[in-house]
Amino acid sequence: MKIEVLGSGCSKCKLLAERTEEAAKGLGLAFTLVKVTEYPDIVARGVMTTPGLVVDGILKCQGHVPAVKAIQDFLR
Amino acid sequence: MGMETNGCACSVPTPAPGPGFWKSGGWLLAALPAWVALYLGLKPLADWLAFRVLGLQPGSRLGEAVAFFAYDGPKVLLLLGFVVLGVSFVQTFISPERTRDLLAKRTGAWGNLLAALLGIATPFCSCSAVPLFIGFVRVGVPLGATFSFLVSAPMVNEVALFLLLSLFGWRIALIYTATGVAVAFLSGWIIGRLRMEGHLEPWVMDIPFEASVATGGPSGLPARLAVSVEGVRDIVGKVWIYILLGIAVGAFLHGYVPAEFMVRFMGRSAWWSVPLAVLIGVPLYANAAGIIPIVQVLLAKGAALGTTLAFMMAVTGLSLPESVILRKVMRPSLLAVFLSVVAAGIVLVGFLFNLLM
Numbered sequence: 001m002k003i004e005v006l007g008s009g010c011s012k013c014k015l016l017a018e019r020t021e022e023a024a025k026g027l028g029l030a031f032t033l034v035k036v037t038e039y040p041d042i043v044a045r046g047v048m049t050t051p052g053l054v055v056d057g058i059l060k061c062q063g064h065v066p067a068v069k070a071i072q073d074f075l076r
Numbered sequence: 077m078g079m080e081t082n083g084c085a086c087s088v089p090t091p092a093p094g095p096g097f098w099k100s101g102g103w104l105l106a107a108l109p110a111w112v113a114l115y116l117g118l119k120p121l122a123d124w125l126a127f128r129v130l131g132l133q134p135g136s137r138l139g140e141a142v143a144f145f146a147y148d149g150p151k152v153l154l155l156l157g158f159v160v161l162g163v164s165f166v167q168t169f170i171s172p173e174r175t176r177d178l179l180a181k182r183t184g185a186w187g188n189l190l191a192a193l194l195g196i197a198t199p200f201c202s203c204s205a206v207p208l209f210i211g212f213v214r215v216g217v218p219l220g221a222t223f224s225f226l227v228s229a230p231m232v233n234e235v236a237l238f239l240l241l242s243l244f245g246w247r248i249a250l251i252y253t254a255t256g257v258a259v260a261f262l263s264g265w266i267i268g269r270l271r272m273e274g275h276l277e278p279w280v281m282d283i284p285f286e287a288s289v290a291t292g293g294p295s296g297l298p299a300r301l302a303v304s305v306e307g308v309r310d311i312v313g314k315v316w317i318y319i320l321l322g323i324a325v326g327a328f329l330h331g332y333v334p335a336e337f338m339v340r341f342m343g344r345s346a347w348w349s350v351p352l353a354v355l356i357g358v359p360l361y362a363n364a365a366g367i368i369p370i371v372q373v374l375l376a377k378g379a380a381l382g383t384t385l386a387f388m389m390a391v392t393g394l395s396l397p398e399s400v401i402l403r404k405v406m407r408p409s410l411l412a413v414f415l416s417v418v419a420a421g422i423v424l425v426g427f428l429f430n431l432l433m
Contacts, residue, residue, distance in 0.1 A: 048172050049208060063171070063204075066294070
């Protein structure tokens with residue numbers, strides 16, 4: 001599973017990356033987590049408000065940091 | 077079990093609220109009375125702390141300064157938490173994508189006005205300024221309207237509004253909002269008329285882009301409340317230190333500096349103070365909540381309203397870090413026009429209010 005966290009590196013983006021990692025580990029998934037920090041790459045994925053979460057190429061959420069449980073729902 | 081006589085809900089399994097109720101934000105409802113009690117009890121608590129516990133003399137400079145800080149600090153933080161919670165909740169219903177679609181293809185002055193107004197309510201974080209800017213421009217929101225939004229969103233935000241309202245009353249809050257929207261409207265309109273589309277960095281229009289629909293926001297009451305609580309943690313966690321610092325400075329000045337002290341520097345007769353306040357304010361960056369305690373001090377010590385408003389707008393609306401971020405999407409020429417048009421608008425507002433009030 002490929003997980004991408006989109007954001008230029010503000011505190012919310014870091015929090016989302018941490019929670020996503022926790023969520024994926026909690027589910028025992030095999031995953032790679034990539035932080036997408038360059039603006040062209042973020043924009044190309046259709047995200048207007050960071051942070052964004054993309055799982056296997058599909059945008060799951062943007063503009064806020066969901067709770068770990070909510071992130072696990074995105075990963076299932 | 078005696079559950080009628082014993083009012084404690086923790087010892088009796090009450091069927092009505094249930095664990096789902098607590099999880100979906102019921103604890104917030106339960107916390108409300110505690111919040112109100114704390115808020116109402118702050119003044120006696122602060123006096124007790126300053127004059128009884130610390131043994132300071134009521135009426136003495138130090139005593140009054142400490143009592144002021146012990147009262148005002150928690151008060152502003154409590155208010156801020158409450159306001160941010162409410163606003164974050166409302167904002168879970170407003171997405172930037174919807175704002176963008178409302179503004180797309182809307183040319184002319186109405187587009188600018190609508191953009192400036194939507195900027196008040198749409199959730200916006202300056203770290204998203206670049207993707208948002210590109211998202212707007214690429215779906216056909218006119219450049220001028222995009223700028224109107226970009227000016228109004230950080231400057232006239234809901235947090236500033238509610239804090240102004242609760243600390244200074246509705247008149248100043250209304251004045252700040254109306255003039256903020258006017259500055260955003262005008263500067264966006266001027267930039268639109270200057271036809272500066274060619275002064276964007278080329279990659280903005282060239283990179284592959286896909287307009288997302290309004291997805292990805294929280295849905296359902298528990299998720300919305302969770303996002304709101306997160307908003308409180310995020311904003312209060314970020315600005316509390318500035319607020320307390322501002323109030324500490326305020327408490328000190330409150331007791332030690334005469335009330336007319338700022339008249340000479342920021343009074344109405346010192347016309348040069350308006351452009352100076354803007355010049356000082358632009359490189360400074362503070363969240364709207366962080367600047368308000370300073371504004372409170374300035375006004376209390378005789379600074380003119382127009383000068384103070386101009387300072388506040390310059391600090392929140394224009395900033396060095398944001399300019400560095402925006403430089404990635406616009407050439408220096410456009411950035412310079414943007415900064416000078418907005419700064420000029422703010423100076424104008426300052427003069428206008430010093431003249432009228």
